[in-house]
Amino acid sequence: MDITLELMKHSTLEGDRIFLRPVGLADAPDMFEYASDEETTRFVFETHRDRAMTEEAIANYFLAAPAGKYAIVVQDTKKMIGTIDIRPNATDRIAEIGYTLNKAYRGNGYMTEAGKLITALAFEVLKLEKVFAMHDMLNPASGEVMKRIGMHPEGVLRRHKVFKGRSCDMAYYGILKDEYFQQA
Known part of the structure; x- marks a missing residue:
């Protein structure tokens, strides 16, 4: 199976x-x-100083290699509130996921819903054996999302x-294919 081809065939995913x-x-x-919000970017990427920096990030990360990289969009308003991506390793049949969410939309289950869409893609379409994610130990809220998606x-x-100049301890979470299908 060509995982990149499958990701491109599934470049849009719809939730509730x-x-x-x-x-x-x-x-x-x-x-x-x-x-541009320091609180949101604290654990994930450099805070954007201006819109040009955001456009460069979109061009160089999301557009240069778009497979498996998604905008999270609220259906009712069509507002883009964050991103989620899946980075598969076809040889080992595993994938890492990463995500960021606008803090104004936290606590509404949007990231959990996005994570479930991505894990379904990983196990049902890509036929992977494991999905994992990591979070900085100083960011336990991210671990709560990982638990809610079954990790x-x-x-x-x-x-x-x-x-950002700090040596970070990272919590590692995972879900296996068998665990995913038992929950489903």
Whole structure:
């Protein structure tokens, strides 16, 4: 199976209240709204200083290699409120997911819904064996999202990465194919 081809065939995914679609330059205003917020970006990427930085991020990350990278859009308003991506390793039949959400939309279950759409894609379409994610130990709210999409804590990777000048301990969560289908 060509995973990149399958991701491109599934470049849009629809949930009950949100849909996932490719990120485009037209998303720059909505993305800048949260990417310029220090609280939102604290654990995930450099805070955007201006809209040009957001446009560069969209061009160089989302548009340069769009497979598996999605805007999270509220169906009712069509507002882009965050992003989620899946980074598969075809050899090992696993994938890592990562996500960011505008803080104004936290606590509404949108990220959980997006995560469930991505895990369904991973197991039902891509036929992967495991999906995993990591979060900075100082950001336990991200771990709560991981638990709600069915992941289990597997351990802590001590001083696993340096981000914004700080050596970070990362909590590692995962869900196996069998666990996903038992929950479904």
